[in-house]
Amino acid sequence: MNEKKISKTIKSFFAFGGIDVTFFALLMAIVVVGLVMLYSATYVYAYYYEGDSAYYFKRQIVWVILGLIIMLVISRINYKKLETLGALAGTGVSWLLLGIALLMPEYNGTHRYIYIRPLGFQFQPSDVAKFALILTLAAILDKCHEVVLSKKPLQNDLARKVNDVVGKPILNDSLKIIIPCGIIVLVYAGLVALGSHLSGTILMLAIGIILLFLGEVRKKWFIIGGIGGSVMVVFLYQIGLLKSYMQERITAWLDKDFEPLGARWQVNQALYAIGSGGFFGKGLGQSTLKHLYVSEPQNDMIFSIVVEELGFIGAVLILLLFALLIWRGVVIAINSPDRYGALIAMGVVFQLGVQVLLNILVATDSIPNTGISLPFFSYGGTAMVVTLAEMGFVLSISRTSKIRRKK
Numbered sequence: 047m048n049e050k051k052i053s054k055t056i057k058s059f060f061a062f063g064g065i066d067v068t069f070f071a072l073l074m075a076i077v078v079v080g081l082v083m084l085y086s087a088t089y090v091y092a093y094y095y096e097g098d099s100a101y102y103f104k105r106q107i108v109w110v111i112l113g114l115i116i117m118l119v120i121s122r123i124n125y126k127k128l129e130t131l132g133a134l135a136g137t138g139v140s141w142l143l144l145g146i147a148l149l150m151p152e153y154n155g156t157h158r159y160i161y162i163r164p165l166g167f168q169f170q171p172s173d174v175a176k177f178a179l180i181l182t183l184a185a186i187l188d189k190c191h192e193v194v195l196s197k198k199p200l201q202n203d204l205a206r207k208v209n210d211v212v213g214k215p216i217l218n219d220s221l222k223i224i225i226p227c228g229i230i231v232l233v234y235a236g237l238v239a240l241g242s243h244l245s246g247t248i249l250m251l252a253i254g255i256i257l258l259f260l261g262e263v264r265k266k267w268f269i270i271g272g273i274g275g276s277v278m279v280v281f282l283y284q285i286g287l288l289k290s291y292m293q294e295r296i297t298a299w300l301d302k303d304f305e306p307l308g309a310r311w312q313v314n315q316a317l318y319a320i321g322s323g324g325f326f327g328k329g330l331g332q333s334t335l336k337h338l339y340v341s342e343p344q345n346d347m348i349f350s351i352v353v354e355e356l357g358f359i360g361a362v363l364i365l366l367l368f369a370l371l372i373w374r375g376v377v378i379a380i381n382s383p384d385r386y387g388a389l390i391a392m393g394v395v396f397q398l399g400v401q402v403l404l405n406i407l408v409a410t411d412s413i414p415n416t417g418i419s420l421p422f423f424s425y426g427g428t429a430m431v432v433t434l435a436e437m438g439f440v441l442s443i444s445r446t447s448k449i450r451r452k453k
Contacts, residue, residue: 061124066444069374073437076367077110080422086331087351088344088425102344102425109427113434120438121445129386133185136178137230143171144237156242169428172238172246176397177436179234179253183227184389187261190223191385194262216266224263227254228271244295245404245418251275252400253393260392299414315340316350316409327357344425346417349409365402372399375440381447391443394436 084106089099098104147170148157159168187194199206199215200222209215231254238246259268298309306314319335322328333354336343343351353361375395382388398421405420407413419426421433 059124059127061122061442061445063445065121065441066374066378066447069371069378069444070441072367072371072374076364076371076422077114079364079367080420081106081110082330083348083352083355083423084344084425086355087333087336087348090337091343094338105427106425106430109430110434113431116431117434117438117441120435121441123442125387125390125439125442126384128181129185129188132178132181136181140171140175140178141233141237144175144234144241147171147241148237158241158243158246170426171428172241172243172250173426173428173432175234175238176246176249176253177394177432179231179250180257180390180393180397180436182230183254183257183261184386184393186223186227186230187257187389188384188386191261193223194220196220220264224258224267227258227263230254231258243417245408245416248404248416249397249401249418253397256396256400257389257393260389295414295416299411312341312347313408313411313415316347317411319347319350319354320410323354323357323361325358327353327355327360330355345419346405346415346424347409348423348425349406349420352423365406368399368402371395378440378444378447382443383446383448387443387446391440394440397436398433 085103088102092101093099147160153159158170161168196219198219200217235247235250294309298304333351336351340347372395379388379391404418408415
């Protein structure tokens, strides 16, 4: 009997059933296209600076293989068994790593990376933190869902007075969850901001907003938070309290003639690349601006090289692949057997969508240059492995979802 119980307990930690083939196929298509475009966009830059035209491509291949192995392993784990552990361990480890990064020497004026010099290795803990934030908020909002929806008035003197003045219980028990969740999001965003990682800070806040919205937090708190946050940013910019590089990038975005050989160089070259691509593009490998005009084409501005070579049509097809992947992730989330799975799947695919959107907005000069990467296209080991691990969670959820799937 005990052996049967042990066997049953062990089996409960694994996920059975078939994965969502559509989601997996779309993901693989994006990964392959991303690798091809990474090589095409970087071989000139890699040869000039590293002495090997395939430098970035070969290293990225290693990270992709590692990420795919981790993804497939995670897809076999019962995600529900990781609810509490994922939240506690994810938060603890990511906060520790973000704190260590702040103690590291500056890299390009930031504290984004942790260096392991004997191994010649570095990684960006904010990539781990964004996934940890999803796991943490999903666990809290799942376990405390009834409290989030509660309209029972808070029982303290200040709350009673405010509720009496307003005439309805706007300060209710839901704040017992909303306030801690808000603090958690702000700690994540604050640690990333201290490392001078503007795009990471924006992404943390976006993940928090998305998960709280999906967790059914009432709209009034988003309105209040949005107004307060907007006023704070404008105030800090006006009085010059934002970090110098943030001030410079906002100024460069507002004034198109500001430092064309400095702050606006990267964005201007990206715009030239996008504009010269036309409708059909110059052809794969035929970019002109990747010849040391677009700085660091392996990272934030890789989309501009994609458009130059593949044109408007190619860019639309790639964005369509991302859109279909996000759509399929939403389908998996909607058909998840529990709220926790739905929140994770939604959080992961919407985080992916926000990151793609922000990258394109930066490349097209629609928002200030925040230095955000394009998932599966931009070079980066930590980002690739963590993003594929996130996809593993979605695939694990798909094994138990109610949608029709192949065995």
